Amino acid sequence: MYEILKHAHSGIMWLVLAMLSLGIIVTLLKYVKKEETDSPGWYKFYKYTKHLMYLQLLIGIVLLFISPMVNYSKGMMKNEALRFYGLEHPLMMLIAVAIVSIGLYRARKKSTEVKKNLTIFLYFLVALAVMLSMIPWDAVIA
Numbered sequence: 001m002y003e004i005l006k007h008a009h010s011g012i013m014w015l016v017l018a019m020l021s022l023g024i025i026v027t028l029l030k031y032v033k034k035e036e037t038d039s040p041g042w043y044k045f046y047k048y049t050k051h052l053m054y055l056q057l058l059i060g061i062v063l064l065f066i067s068p069m070v071n072y073s074k075g076m077m078k079n080e081a082l083r084f085y086g087l088e089h090p091l092m093m094l095i096a097v098a099i100v101s102i103g104l105y106r107a108r109k110k111s112t113e114v115k116k117n118l119t120i121f122l123y124f125l126v127a128l129a130v131m132l133s134m135i136p137w138d139a140v141i142a
Helices: 002-032 040-067 080-108 113-134 138-140
Strands: none
Touching: 002 040, 002 113, 040 080, 080 113
């Protein structure tokens, strides 16, 4: 079960990164063009991105409890790998999910489409930066 969840977590990661990147590109282009037309299709895409991030988070939480990489014992904070997988990675990914959720919520409250696109662009960009900085690339590529 651990291997299945680990591979699912890694696979969904690529989909989340692709969807966030596409969302950033689309909102930036729409902001630059100053588009004022409502696009419910893209808002559904942004919501699907958020929901996929929630799924990724749930799988990650399960992995926190069953992974051999996570060991909450004495001296955990002194060991770089244990600290990363047990504290830093989960905390920062939770923050990235919260950033996307807050960004989409705040975008809904904006009065114009241009402001909505700018809000989504900024929040998605920050969330992507947080995620890219905390992905264990050595484990992903290996």
